[in-house]
Amino acid sequence: MRRRTGLAVLLVFLLILAGCSAMSDSNQDTTHSDVTTDAPRDTGTTTSIDSTTETTDTAIPTTATTSRINPFGSEQITVGISAPPNRTINFTEIAESAVSYWQNNREEAGRYHENPVELVFEPDAENPDLLLEYSPTIGRCNGEYETDTFLKCTETVEADSVVSGQLTYKIASRYTAEDTEGITRQALNSVYGYQHRSGNDWHEGPELRDPWVTKDTVVVGITDQTESNRDFEPLVRDALEYWSNSTHGDYEVNWQVRPDAPQPDVMVSFEESITDCGFSISTDSSLGCAPLLERTESTYDVLDVRIATGYTDNSTTSTIKHEFGHVLGLDHGEEPMPLMAAEYDATRQSMTNATDRAISWERNVISVGVAPGVSSGTESQAEAVVEHLNSQDSQPENLTLNYVGTSNSSDIVIREDQSGECELEQGSCRTIFGINLDADERLEYYTGGEIYLTSLEGETAGWHIGYWLDRIVSPTMTDSAWDDDDDDRDWQ
Secondary structure, eight states: OOOOOOOOOOOOOOSEEEESSOEEOTTOSSEEOOOOSSSOOOOOBOOOOOTTSOOOTTEEOOOOOSSOSSTTSSSEEEEEEEOOOOSSOOHHHHHHHHHHHHHHHGGGSTTTTTSOOEEEEOTTOSSOSEEEEEESOOOEETTEEOSSOOSEEEEEEOTTOEEOSOEEEEEEOSBOHHHHHHHHHHHHGGGGTOSOOTTOSOOSOOOBSSSOTTOSSEEEEEEETTOOOOOOHHHHHHHHHHHHTOSOSSSOOOEEEOTTOSSOSEEEEEESOEEEETTEEEEEEESEEOOOOOTTOOOOSOEEEEEEOSBOHHHHHHHHHHHHHHHTTOOTTOSSTTTTOSOOOOOBOOOOOGGGSSSOBSSSEEEEEEOTTOOHHHHHHHHHHHHHHHHOTTSOTTOEEEEEEEOSSSSEEEEEOOSOSSOOSSEEEEEEEEEOOSSSSSOSEEEEEEEEEESOOHHHHHHHHHHHHHHHHOTTSOOGGGOTTOOSOTTO
16 A cells, blocks of 8 residues: 655745755744654645844855846756665666756746756766755754654755755655655755645655665575575575566565675575464475565565475475565465466475485384284284384484384384285285375385284294384394394294
8 A cells, every 4th residue: 555645835935945854834933843653754844044044054045136147146057966876776867857857847837937947967976066865764854853764855945045055955765766756856846946846746655665675785694494504595596586687576676695694684594394484374384485575565674584495406496486576575376477376386305215214204212002902912022022122233323112002093003914904814014104205206204104913923923023113113224133034033
């Protein structure tokens, strides 16, 4: 939503007036502020100056004479500029356009004939008669203060005054190029002796050119929460280069990637998984998370862009592009599509399979139980196998098997095969559950397992339990007691 500020017309016979976003009561001699904190206002002039009152050093009160051409003593005055460098907005073009506007319309200006001034734009002039000084915010103007910013701070030149020295007109540069030009036009009308001009087509409250209202360069930092030593900087640079060359987005930003910046404006964090984003919490992991930041908003805190790791460079770069699209004000479904689609099929990096890990689970403590109805002999064998594995040097040091007795909810459940799961007359089989995190079909981590025994008792049942249990928890470090060719039950 655009914010509107009132523009008042106030014509007073004065010498030199100071103009900023303060309001002056024509029936009083003192100035008071009329400024809101939620939006800058530009509402009039300040205290009037009596002809006998001492003024600033830029204007000397005098009686009107016919010997002077105008208050500047010259038909032409030079207009220069002072502005911070900015890649996304050209202040020289803005100032030149505003000067041209008044040059093309000055003879129709109601007070031009009293003050016939021709503006000559010389942006690089060392000592111009009038300096247009651009800065993101103007907090102080002629003794008044604003918590946000004044739109401009100027002095009004009347026909019967004398200008000595350089005039400086301050203009807030935090707004879009179009609105900054409008503010510049309004500033220049003070040259002809009034604060506002009827017919000036810029009349609405200005829009911010980007949310970083006080910065011309937005610093982007990078942090890897996974400590993977993967180089993410080229991926971030590629994503930001994409947006620098794009015509989409609510505004343009001059990004500067500085991975180790102590106080960045945007921090790109790479995380193992993202299950919360703003007020949304999900059991499913998201590819990324970033705030939807429109031009009419402003930010003064570090902005967090979160990216899930474990995906290929191409997929990760696409995710970074998508999230920075939100930073630039684009919502799901907006162009460019399909980049800004709500869902995206990302490709995982190739990861180590569970069968190639010393511990095939994401955790190191794994519970083992037997299903209800299992014979006491089988239960005793299961407990003995767990005790044996925990005592062996062949197992990973940080692995612990926890025997929990009868339980259908343990990580690994041992069952007597009553339903023909193994399709064997005698023997065993196992079922494994897990997660696949990459492009191949093999599991990267196990999350559960079941061992089925068919017509097995005593030590024979124990050997089969040990054979499968050893391979389910630690595939690359199996105990020699359960070698494929060793079925002599020598593990006890």
